[in-house]
Amino acid sequence: MDFLNPRALRWKIAALAAAACCAVAAVVGFLVHDATRERGLRVGHDRTLTRLIAAEREFSRTGKAPADIDVRTRAELPEPLARDLAERRPDTDGGYATWYDVDPPNWYWMWGAVAVGDDQILVVRDDMSTEVRSLQLLDRSIVKSVLAALVFVVPLAALATEPINRRLRHGARTARRIADGDLDARIGPGGRARDEITEMSAAVDDMAGALQRKLESERRFTADVAHELRTPLMGLVTAAGLLTDDDEATGLVRDRLRALNALVEDLLEISRLDAGAERARLDPVPLGELVADVVRRTGTDARVDAGAAEVVETDPRRVERIVVNLVTNAHRHGAAPVEVTVTGARIAVRDHGPGFPPDLLERGPQRFRTGASERGRGHGLGLTVAQGQAEVLGARLTFANAPGGGAFAILDLAPDPA
Numbered sequence: 001m002d003f004l005n006p007r008a009l010r011w012k013i014a015a016l017a018a019a020a021c022c023a024v025a026a027v028v029g030f031l032v033h034d035a036t037r038e039r040g041l042r043v044g045h046d047r048t049l050t051r052l053i054a055a056e057r058e059f060s061r062t063g064k065a066p067a068d069i070d071v072r073t074r075a076e077l078p079e080p081l082a083r084d085l086a087e088r089r090p091d092t093d094g095g096y097a098t099w100y101d102v103d104p105p106n107w108y109w110m111w112g113a114v115a116v117g118d119d120q121i122l123v124v125r126d127d128m129s130t131e132v133r134s135l136q137l138l139d140r141s142i143v144k145s146v147l148a149a150l151v152f153v154v155p156l157a158a159l160a161t162e163p164i165n166r167r168l169r170h171g172a173r174t175a176r177r178i179a180d181g182d183l184d185a186r187i188g189p190g191g192r193a194r195d196e197i198t199e200m201s202a203a204v205d206d207m208a209g210a211l212q213r214k215l216e217s218e219r220r221f222t223a224d225v226a227h228e229l230r231t232p233l234m235g236l237v238t239a240a241g242l243l244t245d246d247d248e249a250t251g252l253v254r255d256r257l258r259a260l261n262a263l264v265e266d267l268l269e270i271s272r273l274d275a276g277a278e279r280a281r282l283d284p285v286p287l288g289e290l291v292a293d294v295v296r297r298t299g300t301d302a303r304v305d306a307g308a309a310e311v312v313e314t315d316p317r318r319v320e321r322i323v324v325n326l327v328t329n330a331h332r333h334g335a336a337p338v339e340v341t342v343t344g345a346r347i348a349v350r351d352h353g354p355g356f357p358p359d360l361l362e363r364g365p366q367r368f369r370t371g372a373s374e375r376g377r378g379h380g381l382g383l384t385v386a387q388g389q390a391e392v393l394g395a396r397l398t399f400a401n402a403p404g405g406g407a408f409a410i411l412d413l414a415p416d417p418a
Helices: 009-062 079-087 129-160 162-179 196-241 248-274 287-297 316-333 358-363 382-393
Strands: 070-072 097-103 107-115 121-127 283-286 303-309 311-314 339-344 346-350 396-401 407-412
Touching (some): 079 107, 196 248, 287 303, 311 316, 316 346, 382 396
Antiparallel strands (some): 070 121, 339 346, 396 407
16 A cells, blocks of 8 residues: 555655654754753852852851851862862952752752851752753653654645645656557646646656657658558569569569568558557457468468367457467578467467577567577568557567577467456
8 A cells, every 4th residue: 555655755755854843853952951951050059159148148247157058178078169169269259169069860969168267168058959850851841742743743744745646646657658558648737736746747748749749750651651662562563473484583573572562561560550540350269270270371381289279259360460470480580390389368389499589588579670690580570560469459479488499479368467
């Protein structure tokens, strides 16, 4: 399910939004924490100094310190407090020394000291636990608030990206339709948004339109060339029929005319296939008998095994065209023996030559290209026509190389749904 796919764009955007929220919360939390901590220290410092000043006045008036104030010697002072006291000057800062004594988790004291005699020090110790607990509560509140915000931010970010994801999925589906041959497919404007996705959609539509115009131009050119060649070719065929049969040149001319006539017919057939004008006319056909008869009429010595054939609902004329092209290709570019096996609704043609070239196995048949010099020469339209006719039938034509050597073509008239 796309909604639960962790690699989907919506979750990447949601993760980015969550990371941004966490970063902002971390910065704000740090600033608030630091400001609150400084404020607590300042309050504790001021409170300690207030008590220390009051104790100094009481001591100067009565000679005695208040009950909550200690009187110690310098040797009895904690070392940091004694060092700070030694650095104080009564004429500049009043001689008041302070020290924040921290030993987590439970020891937080603000110390204060002032000299009142040769070796008499008034010492104040103020508990800072209240300020520390307040700061800890603030930190926990910030963390809880961030987590609570993320509970809402992440789903909202995922939902907010749904229109973007929908437009991208529509564009991807349209691009796949174009790749599958539906050149009329277009993404369209997709609403009033004018953003990068709209620009990409417009660019893909422009590309599809340009590709469609180019292919249409090439298809019309192919059809026009084939039609223009047909008339003079028929004249040549007629003229060749008037030549004497005992001349070796006559046989060569007639052979080349037959090849040229086959090429023109292939070109016309490809132009019709490209135009999408071909439609299959389905009838119940005993596949084994049909294939055996077609192979016999090719005049080749291909062996046919049709013992496991079935009656199939198909277009016999198109099946005949495919089988003729496969058998002819096997004899022309492969090597004997050529074997035709019919099993159910599947027709397999195998030769024992060098096999199909890697380029054909990877990309399928290409026009005017045999792909490998060892498979001989030819105009390279037979397999292309066979592939196009198989698509009209809704069949699947696959090419492979047999493990023991040779090319292997399989026509499945009842392919399993993908």
